Amino acid sequence: MFTPDQSLLRGATQRRLGRRDALRLGGLSALGAALAACGVQGKGSPEVSVDAGTLANFWQGKKQNGKLDFANWPLYMDPERPELKKFTQRTGIQVNYQEVIQEMGPWFAKVQPQLSAKQPIGFDLMVITNGIQFGQFRSAGFLAPLDHAQLPNFTKNAAPKYAQEAFDPGNVFSVPWASGMTGIAYDPAKTGREITSLADLWDSKFKGKVGMMSDLTELANFGLLAAGIKPAGSTEEDWKKAAAKLKKQKDAGIVRKYYEQDYVDALGNGELWISQAWSGDVFQKNLSDGTNLKFVIPQEGGTIWTDNFAIPVTAANPVDALMLIDFFYETENAASLAEYINYVCPVPGAQAQIKKDAAALSGSDRAEMQQVASSPLVFPSDADYAKLHYYVNFNTAEEQQIFSSIFDPIVLG
Numbered sequence: 001m002f003t004p005d006q007s008l009l010r011g012a013t014q015r016r017l018g019r020r021d022a023l024r025l026g027g028l029s030a031l032g033a034a035l036a037a038c039g040v041q042g043k044g045s046p047e048v049s050v051d052a053g054t055l056a057n058f059w060q061g062k063k064q065n066g067k068l069d070f071a072n073w074p075l076y077m078d079p080e081r082p083e084l085k086k087f088t089q090r091t092g093i094q095v096n097y098q099e100v101i102q103e104m105g106p107w108f109a110k111v112q113p114q115l116s117a118k119q120p121i122g123f124d125l126m127v128i129t130n131g132i133q134f135g136q137f138r139s140a141g142f143l144a145p146l147d148h149a150q151l152p153n154f155t156k157n158a159a160p161k162y163a164q165e166a167f168d169p170g171n172v173f174s175v176p177w178a179s180g181m182t183g184i185a186y187d188p189a190k191t192g193r194e195i196t197s198l199a200d201l202w203d204s205k206f207k208g209k210v211g212m213m214s215d216l217t218e219l220a221n222f223g224l225l226a227a228g229i230k231p232a233g234s235t236e237e238d239w240k241k242a243a244a245k246l247k248k249q250k251d252a253g254i255v256r257k258y259y260e261q262d263y264v265d266a267l268g269n270g271e272l273w274i275s276q277a278w279s280g281d282v283f284q285k286n287l288s289d290g291t292n293l294k295f296v297i298p299q300e301g302g303t304i305w306t307d308n309f310a311i312p313v314t315a316a317n318p319v320d321a322l323m324l325i326d327f328f329y330e331t332e333n334a335a336s337l338a339e340y341i342n343y344v345c346p347v348p349g350a351q352a353q354i355k356k357d358a359a360a361l362s363g364s365d366r367a368e369m370q371q372v373a374s375s376p377l378v379f380p381s382d383a384d385y386a387k388l389h390y391y392v393n394f395n396t397a398e399e400q401q402i403f404s405s406i407f408d409p410i411v412l413g
Helices: 004-012 019-025 032-036 054-058 082-091 102-118 133-138 152-157 198-204 216-228 236-251 263-268 279-289 319-327 331-341 349-358 365-372 382-386 395-413
Strands: 067-072 092-100 126-131 175-186 211-212 255-259 276-278 294-295 301-311
Touching: 054 126, 067 319, 082 092, 082 319, 102 126, 102 349, 126 319, 133 395, 152 319, 175 198, 175 216, 175 263, 175 279, 175 331, 198 216, 198 236, 198 276, 198 365, 211 216, 211 236, 211 263, 211 331, 216 276, 216 301, 216 395, 236 395, 255 263, 263 276, 276 279, 276 382, 279 294, 319 331, 331 349, 331 365, 349 365
Parallel strands: 067 092, 067 126, 211 255, 211 276
Antiparallel strands: 126 301, 175 276, 175 294, 175 301
16 A cells, blocks of 8 residues: 555646646647548447447457556656556556557557557557547457456446446446546636636637637537537537637637647736636646636536547457456545546545545645645536536548538638
8 A cells, every 4th residue: 555655756746747748748739639540540330339249259268367568648657657566466467558659640540550450559458538539449340348347446436427428338448547627717816707608718808818729629619519519429510500609709809829738827827817728737737836727617518538448459468457447446546546647537436535645644745635635626526527528529530521621720720
């Protein structure tokens, strides 16, 4: 068991580079990731599920092998890997952990040839984001169906929201590693009022002080929600309605700029008063810089993005992979990870463990750990989850290209 002081050393009270920073520093946005995969298409039906027979056939004869190759994003686990050391100590399974995923588009393009040829990709477990590439992985038959009988901790401890994912209903092929929310951040000293609605992003009182995201999926989601349309299941006609609403906001001079991750600094220095924002950025900015930015999920709804555990269908050690997945759904291990990465934790019960860890500390260390435990940006309420929507679903590169052609002119024009 890790002591609270060791948890603290993992960086829970310091602002760190995070998952989204890795995208920015790599010089690519989520749009770049999607475009990088254009022309690299999944094959098969867009809606894929498995019956009991198929599930049994895949797992028949599979056994624990004592080793596991795990592909993840940079900056998504303590560099000392304390959780993996604990897992190995308990199970004897040796984990080769590699931070090799930088963007979803290039990652899909890299492994697609081997998976198409039914060959191993060198990894038994990977963390992949909901979006166009997830749809391509799924529809091509590249993901192993998960045996939930071997995932009792997920069944017991996961937040109900994660059993309702539009991109993978019923968690047939995936369960969450971590999540984040997209909502509105604002400086109450500048706005002079509480912000509660997407309509505030269109308010002429904030002309030139509103930030919107250059990431097309994030931008479009807010346009759709502002138009009263749920992103999942939206159509090309819906996209055009959302784009028209966003264009009206732009033409009125309300938007100062379409930002990447630099919006959070613009909020901090007063360049912006109100902006589309990622929950983790706001939490970390306030924790490290002492700002008083507020984050709200607007009444019309916000976005939830999810990075997911998935097992390639050609994995050599799928049983070992399932064991590690379920390990991270133990409350103590989920808490340990959340204390370091500060993203939305899919295990609500981890909140009590972090509070317990905080109680063993003192002074500012204790206060800062308590902030992690009590933050709705790490542990959203049921009411918050109810207002969160998944991204627009893409099953082919052609759909994504149509989508991009509709929203590109807003950001680039």
